[in-house]
Amino acid sequence: MVGIEDIARDIGMSASTVSRALRDLPAVSEKTKEIVRAAADRLGYVRSAAASGLVTGRTMAISLVVPSVSLWFYSQVIEGVDSQLREADYDMALVNLGGVGVERQRAFRRSLLRHRGDAVLALCLDFSDEEREELRQTRLPVIVVGTPVSGLRFVGIDEVAAGAQATQHLIDLGHRDILHITGGAEERLGLSLRVPQGRRWGYEQALKAAGITPNPARVVEGRFSMEYSRTAIDTLIESGETMPTAIFAASDEMAFGAILSLNHHGLDVPGDVSVIGIDDHEMSSSFYLTTLAQRPFDQGVHGAQILLDELCGKPAVRTSRVLPVHLVTRGSTAPVTR
Amino acid sequence: MVGIEDIARDIGMSASTVSRALRDLPAVSEKTKEIVRAAADRLGYVRSAAASGLVTGRTMAISLVVPSVSLWFYSQVIEGVDSQLREADYDMALVNLGGVGVERQRAFRRSLLRHRGDAVLALCLDFSDEEREELRQTRLPVIVVGTPVSGLRFVGIDEVAAGAQATQHLIDLGHRDILHITGGAEERLGLSLRVPQGRRWGYEQALKAAGITPNPARVVEGRFSMEYSRTAIDTLIESGETMPTAIFAASDEMAFGAILSLNHHGLDVPGDVSVIGIDDHEMSSSFYLTTLAQRPFDQGVHGAQILLDELCGKPAVRTSRVLPVHLVTRGSTAPVTR
DNA sequence: GTGAAAGCGCTAACAG
DNA sequence: CTGTTAGCGCTTTCAC
Numbered sequence: 280m281v282g283i284e285d286i287a288r289d290i291g292m293s294a295s296t297v298s299r300a301l302r303d304l305p306a307v308s309e310k311t312k313e314i315v316r317a318a319a320d321r322l323g324y325v326r327s328a329a330a331s332g333l334v335t336g337r338t339m340a341i342s343l344v345v346p347s348v349s350l351w352f353y354s355q356v357i358e359g360v361d362s363q364l365r366e367a368d369y370d371m372a373l374v375n376l377g378g379v380g381v382e383r384q385r386a387f388r389r390s391l392l393r394h395r396g397d398a399v400l401a402l403c404l405d406f407s408d409e410e411r412e413e414l415r416q417t418r419l420p421v422i423v424v425g426t427p428v429s430g431l432r433f434v435g436i437d438e439v440a441a442g443a444q445a446t447q448h449l450i451d452l453g454h455r456d457i458l459h460i461t462g463g464a465e466e467r468l469g470l471s472l473r474v475p476q477g478r479r480w481g482y483e484q485a486l487k488a489a490g491i492t493p494n495p496a497r498v499v500e501g502r503f504s505m506e507y508s509r510t511a512i513d514t515l516i517e518s519g520e521t522m523p524t525a526i527f528a529a530s531d532e533m534a535f536g537a538i539l540s541l542n543h544h545g546l547d548v549p550g551d552v553s554v555i556g557i558d559d560h561e562m563s564s565s566f567y568l569t570t571l572a573q574r575p576f577d578q579g580v581h582g583a584q585i586l587l588d589e590l591c592g593k594p595a596v597r598t599s600r601v602l603p604v605h606l607v608t609r610g611s612t613a614p615v616t617r
Numbered sequence: 618m619v620g621i622e623d624i625a626r627d628i629g630m631s632a633s634t635v636s637r638a639l640r641d642l643p644a645v646s647e648k649t650k651e652i653v654r655a656a657a658d659r660l661g662y663v664r665s666a667a668a669s670g671l672v673t674g675r676t677m678a679i680s681l682v683v684p685s686v687s688l689w690f691y692s693q694v695i696e697g698v699d700s701q702l703r704e705a706d707y708d709m710a711l712v713n714l715g716g717v718g719v720e721r722q723r724a725f726r727r728s729l730l731r732h733r734g735d736a737v738l739a740l741c742l743d744f745s746d747e748e749r750e751e752l753r754q755t756r757l758p759v760i761v762v763g764t765p766v767s768g769l770r771f772v773g774i775d776e777v778a779a780g781a782q783a784t785q786h787l788i789d790l791g792h793r794d795i796l797h798i799t800g801g802a803e804e805r806l807g808l809s810l811r812v813p814q815g816r817r818w819g820y821e822q823a824l825k826a827a828g829i830t831p832n833p834a835r836v837v838e839g840r841f842s843m844e845y846s847r848t849a850i851d852t853l854i855e856s857g858e859t860m861p862t863a864i865f866a867a868s869d870e871m872a873f874g875a876i877l878s879l880n881h882h883g884l885d886v887p888g889d890v891s892v893i894g895i896d897d898h899e900m901s902s903s904f905y906l907t908t909l910a911q912r913p914f915d916q917g918v919h920g921a922q923i924l925l926d927e928l929c930g931k932p933a934v935r936t937s938r939v940l941p942v943h944l945v946t947r948g949s950t951a952p953v954t955r
Numbered sequence: 956g957t958g959a960a961a962g963c964g965c966t967a968a969c970a971g
Numbered sequence: 972c973t974g975t976t977a978g979c980g981c982t983t984t985c986a987c
Binding site: 292293294295296299306307308311330332333334335336 | 972973974975978979980981
């Protein structure tokens with residue numbers, strides 16, 4: 280392993296000069312820097328993150344805490360965060376909570392408190408009081424993407440407004456019997472319930488505003504899963520009940536499930552039933568799905584940027600940031616015919 | 618920040634004893650360990666990864682190099698790797714290459730050579746000679762998941778056999794005019810082309826073995842994308858050409874695109890066209906897709922385990938590991954009718 | 956079993 | 972502009 284001293288010896292200078300040159304500090308002559316860089320390159324030097332981290336107290340990495348990496352929303356945020364980190368030459372420590380319970384606690388404490396990163400970006404997690412307290416004690420800058428958490432900054436969308444806007448789109452098309460496929464009850468992931476609750480709340484608000492009384496029987500559970508959602512609609516259709524004229528799914532994936540179920544039972548979308556989702560998943564265009572687009576990639580970008588700015592010494596942004604959503608009209612919604 | 622010395626002072630012992638107790642070394646009395654652990658807990662001690670890493674030369678983390686996190690296969694492998702790391706109390710440094718070019722080189726060197734992890738698990742990447750050389754110089758244990766790379770161990774499936782088996786399933790059902798949707802030409806990701814090439818090769822092998830001459834016109838590009846694949850089939854259908862009686866897509870996502878396109882044009886699956894994929898994506902059941910299942914989660918588990926064992930001092934596994942695939946029959950394939 | 960001392964490779968004052 | 976001197980918090984000989 281070649282260290283800073285090896286370079287120093289090689290070029291006949293002191294270690295501190297080498298250290299400074301390598302970090303491109305102003306107090307070193309350009310000529311010396313050249314020499315140092317050349318030697319470092321030639322010798323194949325790589326800075327020890329452990330050593331420099333030990334003395335500076337900075338890891339040059341940020342911890343990303345996620346409930347899972349295999350859901351579209353999360354993977355998009357991760358990509359967004361990553362794009363910013365790369366630019367700032369920061370590394371990413373991925374902390375996958377992998378569900379609730381003891382395992383979660385261990386994962387949580389393990390990497391966060393071990394100071395693997397200089398800041399923490401959490402995704403869609405509702406922290407327990409204990410976790411929040413532990414986080415605070417680390418004194419690390421924290422931001423949450425996707426869900427407002429009391430006492431912490433967040434970047435995300437206004438879930439209630441999104442739910443209302445999606446529902447309103449259907450109402451504007453004349454629909455009055457609108458089924459809502461909600462997400463949640465997904466214990467496996469231990470993620471926040473605020474998202475599905477907000478979207479549902481928006482749905483009910485929009486209905487009421489249009490003079491329609493929300494009917495609890497018109498809300499079914501989809502668990503943010505395509506499969507679960509498809510099954511739910513299968514059940515509904517096979518029950519022989521009157522079908523709603525429109526469906527608002529709290530996520531695109533659940534909307535896909537609904538569309539597949541409807542088609543499978545010979546129902547046309549949007550001829551028989553209109554369907555709208557939230558997300559603008561990359562598969563949505565293939566399903567011709569009308570949806571309320573959010574940009575999780577951008578949410579990741581913003582979250583990371585706020586953290587990075589703070590680590591650079593810029594004044595901390597204390598306020599949350601609500602990003603806009605916009606309606607993407609494709610073919611899955613149409614004026615009511617029944 | 619509470620360190621090892623604080624604990625030592627608190628309980629009136631030396632730092633070395635505390636250090637040993639915390640690591641559960643045998644040379645400390647059980648009673649002392651209890652006391653130390655209690656104090657550590659009470660004081661809220663967390664070991665500094667930088668400090669212990671500096672002296673031991675180990676980071677207790679593994680670098681995971683991926684071309685992207687937003688494709689199903691990768692996210693599954695990541696989850697698998699993560700499950701093993703968590704058990705071993707290792708952290709994960711995620712290195713997202715994010716495409717080809719300069720950026721890729723920077724990302725590559727940055728985190729790997731900076732010794733963020735004690736071993737490297739790479740996903741589906743074809744390393745350039747230069748990269749391979751740099752990797753070797755780090756002397757870190759390396760393993761590749763998903764694609765054989767010359768000179769490196771790998772964990773994955775036999776792509777050729779998988780392609781052949783999927784095709785054979787269609788042949789067994791009497792199909793002779795089988796379209797193949799291939800993946801690749803996805804420069805954005807800079808991933809290995811061996812996977813799609815292997816599957817295509819298997820497809821051609823199976824055809825030949827059945828006395829069918831492979832027709833290059835019956836291979837279309839799907840870029841491992843649902844959208845791209847759907848468009849490709851749209852084009853085929855709208856061209857008015859004779860339709861094949863079956864389609865073998867090199868990934869489930871591309872099979873989904875094909876199914877949507879077929880349905881959209883009033884063609885029944887499997888009535889008019891049979892469709893088979895490779896993967897067993899979690900959405901496949903919703904599409905009633907027959908597919909050749911692989912378990913990327915398990916691939917991640919195996920890859921991580923091999924690395925972890927090696928880091929524990931167990932003899933290094935030098936051989937690659939080929940995992941089995943199996944046919945999952947759902948409703949998208951049927952005997953030929955035309 | 957436990958303690959004292961010597962670093963791991965780097966950065967950060969402080970001189971010059 | 973460059974060199975010297977201390978550590979960062981932990982592990983690891985080597986004594987006792």
